[in-house]
Amino acid sequence: MITLEALSKRYQKGAVKAVDELSLNVKAGEIFGFLGPNGAGKTTTIKMMVGLLVPDEGTVTINGSRMDQDPMAAKQSLSFVPDTPEIYDKLTGLEYLNFLGDVYRVPGPLRRSRIATLLDLFEMRQAVGDLIQSYSRGMRQKIVLTGALLHDPAVFILDEPMVGLDPRSSSHLKDYMRDHCARGNTVFFSTHVLDVAERFCDRIGIIHRGQLIATGTMAALRERAKQRESLESIFLELTGS
């Protein structure tokens, strides 16, 4: 579902290598957790995956479509939830969802039923008629999540999705992500909450100074990190913290 091949990105005229020949393959039905210290290159990698940044080298393939060759098909297959929910705050929640429904070409009846289901899931029915500028951070995050799931994407990419969500919504989101993967889709998300990654992900990747320094299941990572028990210990050891 997601294939990254030798992905690289440099900043400041090549002086800073944000992502360094990163290769990764995430299969259908998999929940993949992407970890790394601050400034490791997580957000840059994710932005290249969703087409917001153009890699200096390497390729991104989403659901069989190369982002550089057929971006429309790749983008139609994915959805993205950024870490800072900068969305159209002068639209109402409903207008924002309708806008996304139009641009992702979600048919009317399907759109109505999906919006109704997702609004119930995130408990947003009472706020969806208001302007987004009146929403709290958590509510913004929920409306972005609702919009991102509206077209039932094959690949669901999230950057720090739990930040700002209350525990119940966070739990609902995790349930939805599991269910989404059970239907053959893929979830890829970055997080700093190691506990969530440890319990929730099928596989984990750790990025440090732009390089993917470890990938695998929790069991494989434990094996590699001298039988350390918790992901936190493994993370600290691998990233040299």
Added chain:
Amino acid sequence: MMFVRLLLLQLRVNFSLSALRWYWFNDRKKFLTSIGIMALIVASIGPLFYLYSIFVLETFAAAAPLGQTEVVLTSALVLTAFLIAMLNLGFVLSVFYYSRDLALLVSLPLRPGEILASKFGVVLVYNYLIILPFLLPAIGVFGFQSAIRWDYWLISGVVVLLAPVIPLVVVSLFLLVLMRLTNLSQKRDALRMMGLLGFFLGVLALNWIFGSVRPGEEATFIESVLLAQDGLIHFVSRMYPPALWATRALVASGLTQFYNLLGYLLLSGVGVIGLIEVGQRIFYEGLIGGEEVRRGRHLADDDLGRRLGRVHSPEWAIAMREIKYLIRTPIFFFNSLLILLALPAILLVPVVAGGTLEVVLSGLEAEVPRPVQLLGGGAFIGMMALFAPAASSSFSREGRQFWISQLIPLSARQHIRGKLLYAFLLAALALPVVLLGAWLWLPWRPLEIVIALGAGLILSFPMITLSLWIDLLRPYLDWDSPDKAIKQNINVLLAMLGGSVVFVGLYFWGRFLFERGQDPWMIYGGVLGVALLIGYVFWVLLYRLARIRYRFVDPPPNDEVRER
């Protein structure tokens, strides 16, 4: 003193002084680019400055036989006050209430009056840049053409420094009260836009009242203005008496000069102190609150289905997003849509109020063939499309939300079609203005009016595609207050300059055809044909650019800095 420190910080931020210093030491190319853009702006107003200076010189020569040459000073002062009142509503609103740094400033141990005063200082400094091209020629022409004393130059410095203060205080006080009164209303944005519109129309109405002459009193009026001592100066300054005081402070002598200068200084000082005092009491009450989460109505499935409405094309969705955003953001609305409505009013008020409309219209009917008149009506619509910066700031206004446009699965062609549809829908708002004008004053038949409106839409085409192309070349996405996206956006100025060049080119092409004795309808078709061709060229350029820019524009660098 905290206020001085705050003001210096605000000036450094708003005029990018710290950024320029950093570029000087770390990125010389970017420094030179920034300086180059500033030089371009200054150079671009050079021809207008020259023409205005000639106009002032001619006014001085015309007023000399009447012994009222000071009128060039009074006129310049009234003009700058009028411009400041009309052009600063959106800017002051943006700086006072919508700057991103306010969230930080309010949490610091600063008094509301200090924050307001520092913001007022920023607005004041910006306005010197606006008024200098209008005041300097008048002061220079009068100074060099008259036998004046040395203190004229000294006092003129004081007058220039004080010139924007009183009109800015009036605008600021109005906005403080408006924001305070509307802050807790659920419809506050709509009320604020109505308030801005009301102020705008009020200034126009005053202009009308003070500029008009009652029927039957024309002879008395001319006598009082031309023959009475200082009659012309009194007439010009009727709408803004401080201009009279400033003029006398500059040209009179002895106690008259002293009292007028003192009055001008006192009014300005009291205005600023009063503004800070009022701000100390109500600034926060208009700024804080009103954005809290409200518990809305639970939407049942039927209601949800009804409110979701019909499915639309992606292009229509883009156009509607743009329009909703424009009309719901007071600063965007004021600086684009309202200008579209106000500009005709500004142009018409002096002609209608001065009673010269009939003379102008009869001259037009006698000298200009009807098809060329219709073309003129169309050109007016095209000018509106150019000067209302709805297209030339379209990409920039997306700001930090540009990532959504980059993410959604639309081709460059679909994005551009959506933007074009939006810009044409806005340009079409000028159609009723022309329709009304034609119905009220012009002897055009209904079919001719339709032909003029069609010409307007065709002439809008190159203006819109050129404006969109310029804004997409270098979209200004990293703004921290909405005013910067539209009024302090160099793309808007460049689009106006570029569009003006196209218009001048079309005018000379039409004139060339006219002088060669071409059939008037041939002139009509010839001008519109070339306009279509230019529009098509920019459409192709725009489409090609969009294919690159939607892919390669980096989102604003917040994330790169914080989380690489």
